[in-house]
Amino acid sequence: MAIGDVFAVEGCPDLYYVDTGMYDTEEYGAVYVLDAEQPALIDTGIGTRYENILDALDEVGIAREDLAYILPTHVHLDHAGGAGYLAEACPNATVMTHEIGVPHLIDPGALVAGTKAAVEDQWSFYAEPKPVPEERIEGLAGGDAIDLGDRTLDVYHAPGHAPHQVTFHDRANDALFTGDAAGIWIPGIERVRQTSPPSNFDLDACLDDVEIVREIEPDVLCFGHFGPREYDDALMAEYARVLEEWVAAVADKRAELDDDEAVIDHFVETSEMVDVWGERKARAEERLNTRGVLGYLDEQ
DSSP, X not given: OOTTOEEEOTTOTTEEEEEOXXXXXXXXXXXXXXXXXXXXXXXXXXXXXXXXXXXXXXHHTOOGGGOOEEEOSSOSHHHHTTHHHHHHHSTTOEEEEETTTHHHHHSTHHHHHHHHHHHGGGGGGOOOOOOOOGGGEEEEOTTOEEEOSSOEEEEEEOTTSOTTOEEEEXXXXXXXXXXXXXXXXXXXXXXXXXXXOTTTOOHHHHHHHHHHXXXXXXXXXXXXXXXXXXXXXXXXXXXXXXXXXXXXXXXHHHHHHOOHHHHHHHHHHTOSOHHHHOHHHHHHHHHHHHHHHHHHHHHO
């Protein structure tokens, strides 16, 4: 597997995914291509290398003018940063995301400022997002359904990771596009890992999102980070445990050190993900997730 490669999702006709090369890291960012009667992209990457997504459309056989929908699961820029670029390249596609996020894709100024504050020096990996024209975007809410002609996507609001997050359930394939509601799946080591970025991380709401996934109980989970895997209820139970233990570990370390920068440094220095994601991305991810939990603990 390499950046830019396109793969069919096993057991899901007409569903594909591309490794976008997010953060210059293999097997971190996936965008899904659904070759339905009304074709759709689920998520858009961070704007850089959006050409890989257009190339994936070409490889699947979807003309750019035939793409009907661009569907970010939420407007964090690692999932929606490419929306404006893709909308420009695919002139007939409608962008649809949760209604809370719509204004931020029309005018991404506040989203950019918040992202820079959250990701810090990782911003160098991002492209400045292009605004999505107001007439090209529509808001979604939980309970909505998107008609793709030969199939339907059901929309579930999953606000734990972010208040503007939804998941999409493809009934025909019984596949769930999880955004970040089910955590980060790491295929190389077959583990699920926490995602807890500032400033909206909420443990209880994230655990509620896990229960939404368990209630849907799809055949396939399509992770934004990274890739598809067969659904396993034990995996979702494991993710709930991972979240709870992660928050407890940060809280315990804060009580021990009584210095938030020292807490962050501890988790950055002891990251287990260096061999998987490389040193820069692994340590930046630990810093991001630790800061998110510290902010959550402050709010509690």
